[in-house]
Amino acid sequence: MKIIFAGSPDFAAKHLSALIEAQVKIAAVLTQPDKPTGRGKKVAATPVKEVALRHGISLYQPSSLKTEETLNWFRSMAPDVVIDVAYGLIIPKTILAMPHFGFLNVHPSLLPRWRGAAPIQQAILAGDTETGVSIMRLDEGIDTGPVFLQRRCLIDRKDTTASLSERLIKIGCEALLKVLANLATLNPVTQTEAGACYAPKIDKTMARLNWQESAEILDRKIRAFNPWPVAHSVLGNEVIRIWEAEPREEKTTAAEGTILNCDQNGIEVVTGKGLLRLLKLQFAGGKILSIADILNSKKKFFITHSRFES
Structure with missing residues (x-):
């Protein structure tokens, strides 16, 4: 199975590392372009790019997925599945439809609760006592696609976004590997709209x-x-x-x-x-x-x- 991994921040990098450690062959990595960061505005690579470079994996860093160049890149790669973990760019319908098994997404909430950009932070802000990870297939909506597997995680009264993220990364990696191993036979379940809510970006x-x-x-x-x-x-x-x-x-x-x-x-x-x-x-x-x-x-x-x- 030909796999492309799409992701950018540390949360995604740890999932990529887990796949590599499990000897899952990654054909290419898609990540956001290098950007100025910090007070000095020094240009830095994404954490996902750093992992890919360490392991000699081919990289592609477009600033948009809506160009003819990007479309041709996907056609030439012809992936069976794309794993998206906090990639950060909008994926056009034409590209979503290309892989045979679609785009798999690791989302750190129990969908349909906390769709959107900041589900971990919003779960803590809301005083939730439980969250988790959903492995879903991306569609054109914001985290509205059908779900393959969910794993639950309690939220401690002392949890920060940092501490909770570490536990969600662990269960997310385990859940992702399980779905990948059984992808050909799994049937994802359509999300209900009951209990759906949105987690806007933090600023x-x-x-x-x-x-x-x-x-x-x-x-x-x-x-x-x-x-x-x-x-x-x-x-x-x-x-x-x-x-x-x-x-x-x-x-x-x-x-x-x-x-x-x-x-x-x-x-x-x-x-x-x-x-x-x-x-x-x-x-x-x-x-x-x-x-x-x-x-x-x-x-x-x-x-x-x-x-x-x-």
């Missing part, structure tokens, strides 16, 4: 905390935006990134954003409902530090009754 503007929200909601945001774009707030003239916190149900009449208590165990901030105890912070240009370490060098910023901006 940086979502990461600024509004202290009028409850401690529970703010904790979810901190975990959902770890490792990107990272929840933050302004104290004085400093933008402070908040990497870890825990909600507390204590009541107070102090204004939202007020620092109520500050010691080695955490910095307790008033929210719209309850307190949020901050546990790990990062100042601009600095390292991620525990509160104990932060207070050793930055205690002057965290005076009791000073206030974070909303």
